Amino acid sequence: MSQVTQRSVWRAPALTWRWWPVFRRNWLVWKKLAIPSLVGNIAEPLMWLVAFGYGMGALVGRVTVDGVQVPYILFLASGSICMSAMNAASFEALYSAFSRMHVQKTWDGIMNAPVNLDDIVLAEMLWAAFKAIFTVTAILGVMLALGISYSPKLLVAWPVLLGVGITFSCVALIFNALAKGYDFFTYYFTLFLTPMMFLSGIFFPLEQLPPVVRAISQGLPLTNAVALVRPLFMDQWPADWLRPLAVLATYAGLGFWVALALTRKRFRA
Amino acid sequence: MPIMPESILSVQHLVKRYGEATVVSDLSFAIAPGECLGVIGPNGAGKTTTIRMCLGLTVPDEGTVTAFGLQMPHDALAIKAQLGVVSQMDTLDPDFDCAENLLVYGRYFGLKDAQIRERIPSLLAFASLSAKAHAKPGELSGGMKRRLSLARALVNNPRLLLLDEPTTGLDPQARHLMWERLQLLLQEGKSILLTTHFMDEAERLCHRLLVVDHGKKIAEGAPRDLIRQYLEPEVVEVFGIGALALADTPLKALAARVELSGETVFFYTGDAKPLLPALAAHPQLRTLHRPANLEDLFLKLTGRQIREDA
Numbered sequence: 144m145s146q147v148t149q150r151s152v153w154r155a156p157a158l159t160w161r162w163w164p165v166f167r168r169n170w171l172v173w174k175k176l177a178i179p180s181l182v183g184n185i186a187e188p189l190m191w192l193v194a195f196g197y198g199m200g201a202l203v204g205r206v207t208v209d210g211v212q213v214p215y216i217l218f219l220a221s222g223s224i225c226m227s228a229m230n231a232a233s234f235e236a237l238y239s240a241f242s243r244m245h246v247q248k249t250w251d252g253i254m255n256a257p258v259n260l261d262d263i264v265l266a267e268m269l270w271a272a273f274k275a276i277f278t279v280t281a282i283l284g285v286m287l288a289l290g291i292s293y294s295p296k297l298l299v300a301w302p303v304l305l306g307v308g309i310t311f312s313c314v315a316l317i318f319n320a321l322a323k324g325y326d327f328f329t330y331y332f333t334l335f336l337t338p339m340m341f342l343s344g345i346f347f348p349l350e351q352l353p354p355v356v357r358a359i360s361q362g363l364p365l366t367n368a369v370a371l372v373r374p375l376f377m378d379q380w381p382a383d384w385l386r387p388l389a390v391l392a393t394y395a396g397l398g399f400w401v402a403l404a405l406t407r408k409r410f411r412a
Numbered sequence: 413m414p415i416m417p418e419s420i421l422s423v424q425h426l427v428k429r430y431g432e433a434t435v436v437s438d439l440s441f442a443i444a445p446g447e448c449l450g451v452i453g454p455n456g457a458g459k460t461t462t463i464r465m466c467l468g469l470t471v472p473d474e475g476t477v478t479a480f481g482l483q484m485p486h487d488a489l490a491i492k493a494q495l496g497v498v499s500q501m502d503t504l505d506p507d508f509d510c511a512e513n514l515l516v517y518g519r520y521f522g523l524k525d526a527q528i529r530e531r532i533p534s535l536l537a538f539a540s541l542s543a544k545a546h547a548k549p550g551e552l553s554g555g556m557k558r559r560l561s562l563a564r565a566l567v568n569n570p571r572l573l574l575l576d577e578p579t580t581g582l583d584p585q586a587r588h589l590m591w592e593r594l595q596l597l598l599q600e601g602k603s604i605l606l607t608t609h610f611m612d613e614a615e616r617l618c619h620r621l622l623v624v625d626h627g628k629k630i631a632e633g634a635p636r637d638l639i640r641q642y643l644e645p646e647v648v649e650v651f652g653i654g655a656l657a658l659a660d661t662p663l664k665a666l667a668a669r670v671e672l673s674g675e676t677v678f679f680y681t682g683d684a685k686p687l688l689p690a691l692a693a694h695p696q697l698r699t700l701h702r703p704a705n706l707e708d709l710f711l712k713l714t715g716r717q718i719r720e721d722a
Contacts, residue, residue, distance in 0.1 A: 149471055161489075164519035171516065172507040252503030254469060256520035256568075257489040411471070 152407040156400070158265055161258045165266035166273075168249075173274075184278040188227040189285060195219055195346065196291075206348060213377055220291045221376035222345030224282055224300075225307055225368040231278040232308040233336060235271035236315035237328045243267070244319065250410075260410055264403050267319075268312045275308025276301070294378035303375070307368040310391045313398030314364070320405035339365045344373075364394045420445050420572055420603050421466065426475035428461050428627070435461050436472070437627040443572065448594075448604040450618030452611070452706075454714050458627035459607040460500060463576050466605070467497065479572065493521060496565030500576045502557050504549040510536060510560055511545045514567055521568040528567065538593065539563035555586025562593065572603045579613060591616055611706035621706075625714045635706055642712060643704040644668045644680040648687055651676040652697040663690055673711070680704065 173180065200215035208218060243249040250263050283301070286292060294300075318331045340346075342356065343365035349357055360366045367387035374381040381387070419442035428436040436458040443449045451459050464470035466477055468488035477484035479491045505513050511532050518528035536542045539559035541552075549557055558578060565573060578594075579587045587610075594617055598604060608614050614621055615635045623631040623638070631638055648667070650658060655677050659670050666687040667679035679687055684701055691699050 149473075159489075161520070161522070164516070164522075167519060168505070168516050171512065172505075175507065247506060248501060248503040249505060251499065251501075252505075252517070253520055255467060255492070255495075255497035255499065255503075255565075256517065257492040257522070258520050259489065410469070 152404040152411065156261045156403055157259065158261055162262040162266040165253060165258060165263050166270050169270045181281055184231060185281045185285065188223055188282055191223055192220055208373060208377065209382065211377060217291055217376060219346065220286055221373040222369045224279060224304065225365060225372050226340055226345055227282055228275040228279050228304045228307040229311045229336065229365055232271045232275035232311040233315045235274040236267060236312040237319055237331065238325060240267045240316065240319050241322055241325065260407060261403060264316060264406050268316055268399060271312030272305060272308035276305045279304045292376045294376055296375040296378055300372050300375040303371050306391060310364050310395040313395045313402060316402035317398060317405060320402055320409050339363050344369050364391055367391050418444055421479045421605065423466065424476045426462065426465055427473045428465065428470065429473050435627050439627065439629055441622055443603050443605055445603055446601050447620065448598055448606060448618045450614040450621045451607045451624060452614050452621060452710060453624035457624045459624065460576055463574055463607065466574060467492065493568065494571045496568065496570035496573045498561045498565050498575045498578050502561055504557060504560060506549050509546045509548050510541050513560060514564055517564045518567040523568065531567065535563040535566060540589065555582050555589065558582060558590060573597065575604060575606045577607055577609065579610060611710055615706050623713050630713050639704055639706065639709050642709050644682050645704055646681050646684045647702055647704050647708060648679040648684050649676055649700040650691060650697050655697050666690060
């Protein structure tokens with residue numbers, strides 16, 4: 144009898160172009176609901192922006208970033224857009240991906256066709272990143288209309304925010320792979336994403352944090368996203384772009400690898 | 413056992429264990445082109461695991477799966493390009509109407525939109541869903557959903573269909589329509605691997621049957637041959653108050669074999685003529701004289717006990 148060697152779930156991703164029809168499937172569903180979903184996606188970040196930016200902004204006045212004084216609304220907008228990218232990607236890669244994977248068994252149906260799991264995970268990752276960049280684009284539009292920033296470097300911020308979406312969808316897919324039900328995602332949001340919101344220099348400068356917390360903050364993906372995006376909103380190039388970029392790329396790369404391994408494990412029954 | 417060159421799918425010595433439990437144990441079979449092979453067995457017999465291994469979704473601990481001259485799991489995508497699958501649970505997309513379900517599924521095979529769109533009307537017609545092209549799965553009956561799943565499995569014009577309990581949960585009308593469609597596919601020359609709980613379905617559709625229990629093959633052959641091989645040709649069922657007591661009367665000698673199940677006594681015999689007048693002396697009992705069928709075979713081979721763990 145031939146003994147079959149079980150391939151490790153940690154093997155390298157085997158990716159092909161078959162991720163594209165899976166991505167298109169999500170696109171086709173979303174197209175039917177795009178407008179209501181757009182309202183939902185941008186209403187909340189805008190409320191934060193208006194309430195805090197104009198409300199708090201009136202109390203705070205200007206904030207110093209890298210020795211430059213900027214209006215609080217600009218400070219907040221450049222941070223909160225990273226948060227929006229994070230939230231949009233995370234929601235899609237958790238609740239929506241889980242519905243497709245576990246509840247509707249869409250992935251099982253797809254795997255009966257010549258599409259492998261690696262391509263499905265890649266498609267879901269890119270789809271969640273697409274949802275993030277879509278939300279970001281809509282919010283950027285509103286920010287332009289409000290005249291918060293007219294920096295031409297926003298054109299560079301846009302692909303950077305796509306990268307932020309990719310990073311957070313990779314990390315979220317790890318938790319998708321581990322989830323038994325939707326309740327599990329509440330932990331991810333309350334224990335991981337929400338604290339990160341307050342530790343990443345979105346609402347107040349990192350200088351306000353105690354040194355230990357600040358050191359932790361430097362390792363968080365959201366802090367590094369803000370470090371790249373905020374200067375671009377201020378029409379400046381980030382003083383140190385290599386390190387934050389490397390941190391985000393590490394989270395994305397490792398995140399995708401771990402997410403894929405755990406998803407393979409989940410489906411290996 | 414050498415791989416038959418003419419077989420379209422060949423499974424050799426498959427073994428699958430989950431921890432201590434062996435779910436599939438040294439299972440081998442092959443399907444010839446145009447053949448419908450039925451796999452029957454109680455719940456938990458390893459039927460679905462076997463299908464999953466044929467699809468490369470579950471990696472066997474031992475053994476090989478070969479299809480169209482290609483090897484699983486190495487050539488999984490090339491094999492699946494020629495397969496059509498209807499799984500036990502519908503995996504239709506609830507957000508798409510019937511036509512969109514077919515379109516989106518065809519794309520997974522790398523088919524061009526124009527190609528798929530050209531096929532959609534005939535696929536819907538085949539599934540008797542032409543009028544429902546723009547209805548979503550949530551608006552369809554159970555039978556319609558299964559037929560849409562079948563149509564979806566045909567989108568790539570597969571050579572071999574793997575159908576895991578395709579009619580479970582359907583009413584008789586829906587089941588008969590499904591059978592008729594599967595017969596049409598066989599006439600077109602497609603091969604089918606079918607798992608089922610319904611013995612009438614197995615007898616009608618399958619050229620050959622595999623009876624599996626506890627992951628092992630316990631019988632294999634054409635339905636009629638299996639019945640001839642394992643059973644007496646005639647059965648007299650007797651039920652009603654006091655029926656069970658008959659098993660201990662001289663009537664027993666008039667049958668080759670007697671079995672009890674619930675409230676019913678089964679007399680298996682080569683010739684029921686002496687038995688029937690003797691039973692007439694018990695007018696309070698109801699009797700049914702019939703030829704032995706697959707269900708008798710199935711129960712003889714796998715036992716009449718309900719399995720608590722299944």
